[in-house]
Amino acid sequence: MIVIIRQNAKQEQVDKLREFLGKLGLTIHLSQGENSTIMGLVGDTTRVDPDLIASLDAVEDVRRIQEPYKNANRKFHPADTVVDCGGVKIGGGLFQIIAGPCSVENEEQIITVARAVKAAGATLLRGGAFKPRTSPYAFQGLHGEGLRLLKLARQETGMPIVTEIMDASHLPLFEDVDVIQVGARNMQNFELLKELGKLDKPILLKRGLANTIQELLMSAEYIMAGGNEKVILCERGIRTYETATRNTLDLSAVPVLHEKTHLPVIVDPSHATGVSRLVKPMALAAAACGADGLMIEVHNDPKHALCDGPQSLTPAEFADLTRRVKAVREII
């Protein structure tokens, strides 16, 4: 971190600043030029608030050189992290497809879809039991019963299950879940992230609707700071001024995240586009730009789905998608 000192700062103010920064456990390198004076702060600056330092009398400006996240940072962990999701490994060249309905609706639906997506090449089964719906009158999920049905589908197909948690108080219900999903709306629910940091279980962390890549990494850092290093990141589209798609899929986030972090990065083109016919082209693009996996919504009867039908693929469409994704991956 670099602190630029005001030109007219008094020596007494500069001394006080040095003392303040010294107390933070940082080594200070002072460089006094003819026109400007700068202080280079060396040490762990992850706990330093640059805005606070910038507000001090003697300070003109503060520039961060090192990212404020450490555990998620590739600089401190150059090798790709591989996350074991109930026996299915993701990251470091191991590509996985998570598929299933937006929400678990009944036994026949989840078993039918689970069998179909497995036959088409999916390796993990998704399905929401707790649904974050915009309207309180929309289907909210089957809760505990939904989790029971998901586990039944796991038993039938052997596929590990991925499902969303919305509140830390529900954690006892998620004990036997293979991967816990944190949805876009909860990406910055820091108390929830801290609780998930205490677990020894993979967490699929989705990017918030209006969050930057750095904020996504800081949320991953919350989980990792608690000791849980099994984090998978998911780009699922962000809110922009565009209305033709539900969200705007920020595919550049994939290579950017691969540069900044060692964690696996997957893409969800279903929530990103909101339109089933756009899911396949964006899934292919995600595979081409280096994603470690995909999350795809599939329903046996999309027109009658209780949630996200318009973006759900039929099993046949999903089978076509997986064939083409495989072909893209062979080329790249």
Ligand code: PEP
């Ligand atoms: C979901 O995966 O069903 C979901 C609600 O996704 P998101 O949090 O990305 O909207």
Ligand code: MN
């Ligand atoms: Mn959905």
